[in-house]
Amino acid sequence: MHGSVQDPRMMRARGGGAGATASDALTAAAWARRGLVSLALLMVLLLAPGAFAQGGSGIVIEEIEVRGAERVEPEAVRRAARLRAGDEIDDRAISEAIRGVDSLGFFSDVVVRARPGEAGVVLLFEVVEKPSIRSIVIEGNSRVSDDDILEAIPLREDAILDESLIRQSVRRIEDLYREKGYYLARVESQLIRVDQTTVTVRFDIQEAQRVRIARVSFVGNDSIPDQELLRFMQNRPGGVLDFLTPFGTFSRETFRADLQTLRSYYYENGFLDVSIGDPLVELSHDRTRLFLTIPIVEGEVYTVSDVSVTGDFEHLASQEEVMALVRMEPGQQFQVTTFQEDVRRISDLFRDMGYATANVNFYPRQDPATLRVAIEYDIDPGEIARIGRIEVRGNQLTRDRVIRREMMIMEGDQYRVSDIRRSERNIFRLGFFENVTIREVARRDAGVLDLVIEVEERQTGQFQIGAGFSSYESFVATAQIAQNNFFGRGQSLSLNASVSSIRSLFILQFFEPWLFDTRWQLTLSLFDTQELYDNFDRRSRGFRTRVGYPLNRNRDLVATVGYNLENVDVRAGGRRGRSSIRFAALEEDGLTSAIETGLSWDRRDNRLFPTSGHFQEVTFEFADSILASDNEFFRTRLRSRWFWSPIWDNWVFKLNAEYGYVGSTNRDKPVPIFERFYVGGPNSVRGFERLSLSPTRPVGLSFSPEATTFDYPVGGNQQLIFNLELEFPILEAIGIRGVVFADAGNAFDNNEPITLRLDLMEDADVSYGNLLRTGAGFGIRWRSPLGPLRFEWGFPLSRLESERPMVFEFSIANPF
Incomplete structure (x- = not known):
């Protein structure tokens, strides 16, 4: 040997x-x-x-x-x-x-x-x-309930004992007490053996007096006022509604972060010599109020004199290529965020080449005499690396493969930081986890890095019941039973129901994002819907199936093809109750058998509550006798949605534009009236009643030649809709936000050219039928446990006499 x-x-x-x-x-x-x-x-x-x-x-x-x-x-x-x-x-x-x-x-x-x-x-x-957990016992808590504590900790009864989760639970309980102002609370854990295979986990809590912040004072801040600095502190006095916000209570951990935030804010404004001294912390005599005094020596503001890059990297990238990534320029005031972004961009350039340990050192050379600073970025690429082992931790319900298949980088691949970040983003976008972190762990083997995917699961099952009132629909009731991570396989199964005075909706839907562990997607749904238009009722029962396939590596460009089969029953009546009207278009119901294709591009940062990015979609639907369809038509839809936060991160502008066209595939038959476009309501143009904007034709109230005629809404073969919103926080801590909006849109008939002219810019018209109708308003949105609730008041900007001056809508859904 x-x-x-x-x-x-x-x-x-x-x-x-x-x-x-x-x-x-x-x-x-x-x-x-x-x-x-x-x-x-x-x-x-x-x-x-x-x-x-x-x-x-x-x-x-x-x-x-x-x-x-x-x-x-x-x-x-x-x-x-x-x-x-x-x-x-x-x-x-x-x-x-x-x-x-x-x-x-x-x-x-x-x-x-x-x-x-x-x-x-x-x-x-x-x-x-390891033994399993028979029970969890909490002792010593009087100010925080057992239910709140059990909800905050990751431990669960009957789970396998994990000592790291016990330590995490202790931290979670202490954090929970700090959030409520009891920052001196202490928690200890104890394991009690029940038998050879089970234990009891016991938490002993020592509660302390609650402390609230009475005043925060700054000394030496000559350039930046107190109120400006307080905006960046979590530890600050609360107000009348402080029970709804994190402010007013003191936390040592967040206070240290506050001091660093203040320091960074001064750096951002060019104060490179700023010094924040040890704060003075004083308690009131009854030890219930806290007084903070923070000493600051600001120094002077510095301007950038020169920017350069150095290091042994030119065999990988040229000086010009690296300098193109630098945003710090001579003559501008020094800003810490600009230099941090420069460091990140330069580091990412080399880390995407496989150099996982690429390091960019920052050397500021200050000249106090001229108050100028020269910036040098020194680059050390390090060694090229590959991915070793990939491990998943924290997934109790979700199966490993559901997480691993979202990874953009695999074991044995060359290291790429952008792929790791996209993988982390993909896993988080599944919606199954509160937090997702991918840690890089160096191995003894040179040039090998392990990846540890740490997830914290959230509740994915939902049982929701809601009710509301709107000026148009009167009483609205909704219910939903859903499991978005069915048996931990990443599939979703949901049953939705909604009932009001003008519509009812029942949908059973199943979604498989990785069909047979391939990149194919599958959606199946059964539905039974009924909706009252102005002068007719539409009842539809059927099913839809759709398969999709991502066309790019990021899986955000998806092509779809599907099949719809529904039986449509149309009857005279509707909201106006005109059941005696005989209109030829109302006889054109029956079976709809259609194929549908589509292409979507989704670059939103969050699919439920986006703050940046965009979503583009085009779909084409075709129903014809060759598919055994009684109703014959084709329909095209285009949607473009954009999201950005140019002011503050939590102030979000949203823009939506939609165009639709529907035509007949049979020269002898018009497009069925119930497949044409009707505009108005909370999901199109707010300020108008639902589905009330439409081309009209004169129709008699009876068969008599002398019968009175009225304008019968027949729907349009085209629609154009624009929505612009600004969403802003009101009580962000509990998910309450405000919104102001402006909408424009209409449905256009075959003989009406589509237009971008607005009704408010034209003289009064009989109906504004060939113009874009406009509405504006405001609302309140609440990201509640029942889902996103919307309360919106819309006002038509050029109102006709027959239209309401204001329409209030309540709904449980995002607008777009």
């Missing part, structure tokens, strides 16, 4: 297991410390000469057995060990295998034994599973 053969016969991940002695088991730490040659293993090898690899010094694994795994699959242990039959092993491989199995977090003891086989060594992994 070449080198030494160390004993993999018995090694433990932790010593002290049941029945273990120093003579028959060694801990992993003791193994590495002693490095002995095992006489027992040598005897195994003498009995199994085929245990050695041909021409090598390694020991060959013939088989791997697992004993003691009851709740954990044996295959999961083998995967964690990263060993398989035919591999050569040594002490290092065994040590890594033990560490891998132990990192699963399910075992209190891991022992590896060896015995001779016919063609190698048979390894036996003996594991002792």
Whole structure:
């Protein structure tokens, strides 16, 4: 043999297991410390000469057995060990295998034994599973309820004991008390053994007096006033509604962050020599109020004199290429955010080339005499790296593969920081997790980095019941039962119902984002809807199916194709109750059999509550007799939506533009009236009644030649809609936001050219039928546990006599 053969016969991940002695088991730490040659293993090898690899010094694994795994699959242990039959092993491989199995977090003891086989060594992994949690007991809490504490901690009854989650629970409980002003509260945990397989986790809480901030004072801030600095502090006096906000209570942890935020704000304004001294903290006599005094020495404002880049990098990128990324320029006032962005962009340039440890050092050379600063960015690319092992932690319900398939980078790939960030963003956008973090862990192997995906699961099941009132629909009731992570497979299943005086909606929908673990997507839905238009009722029952496929690596450009089958029943009546009217278009109902194709491009930062990015979509629907459809038409829709925050991050501008066209596929039949476009309402042009904007035609109230006629809304074959919103915070801590909006749109008939002219810019018209109708208003939105609630008041800007001066709408949905 070449080198030494160390004993993999018995090694433990932790010593002290049941029945273990120093003579028959060694801990992993003791193994590495002693490095002995095992006489027992040598005897195994003498009995199994085929245990050695041909021409090598390694020991060959013939088989791997697992004993003691009851709740954990044996295959999961083998995967964690990263060993398989035919591999050569040594002490290092065994040590890594033990560490891998132990990192699963399910075992209190891991022992590896060896015995001779016919063609190698048979390894036996003996594991002792951790106990499960029988119950969670909380003692000493009077100011915070058990329910609030249990909701805040990640521990759950019947789960496998995870000591890291106990430590995390202690921190969560202390944080919960700090949020409520009890920043001196202390929490201790204790494990109580119930039997061999279960334990009770007990938390003992020592509550302290609640402390509120009475005053925050600054000394020495000659250039920036107190009120400006207070805006950036979490620890500041509260107001009348401070029970709804995080302000008013003191937290030592966030106060340290406040001081750093103040320092950064001064740096952002060019005060490079600013100094923030130790704050003076005073308690009132009754120890319920806190007074903070923060001393500041501001210094002077600096201007940039020169910017340069140095370092050994020109074999990877030119000076010009790097300087093109730099936004700091001579002559401008120094800003810390600009230099931080410069460092990030330069670092990312090299990290996307595979240089995971690329480092950009920042050297400011200040000249106090001229109050100017020269900036030097020194670049050290480091060494190129590849991805080693990818591990998922924290997923109790969600399966590993649901998370792994969202990764843009795989084991063995060259390191790319942009792929890691996109992977983190993809996983978060699933909507299953409160937090997602991908940590990079350096290995001893040169040029190899492991990735650890840490997730914190959120509740994905929903049972919602809501009710409201609008000036148009009167009473509105909604209900939803949904599971957005069905059995942890990443699928969604939902049942939605909505009932009001003018419409009813029932939809059962299933969505599979990775059909058969491929990039194909599948949507299936069954529906039963009824809606009252002005003069007719539309009842529709059927199903839709759609498959989609991402066309790019980011999976945000998706092509879809689908099939719709529905039976449509149309009857005279509607909201006006004119059931005696006989109109030929109302006889054109029946079966609709249609195919639909589409292309969407989604670059929003958040699909539910976007603050930046855009969404583009085009769809085409085709229904014809060749598809056994009674109703024959084709329809095209285009949607463009943009989101940006040019003022502050939580003030969001939203722009939506939609165009639609519908035509007949049969020269002898017009487009069915119920497939034409009707505009107005909370999802199109607010300030007008739902579906009230439409071209009209004169129709008699009866068959008599002398019957009175009225304008019958027949819908348009085209529609054009624009929506502009500004959404802003009111009580951000509880998700209440305000909105102001302006809308424009209309439906146009075949003989009416589509126009961008607005009604408010024209003289009074009989109906404004060939103009874009405009409305504006305001509203309140609440991101409630029931979903996004909307309360909106809309006003038509050029109102006709027959139109309401104001329309109030309540709904449970995002506008766009």
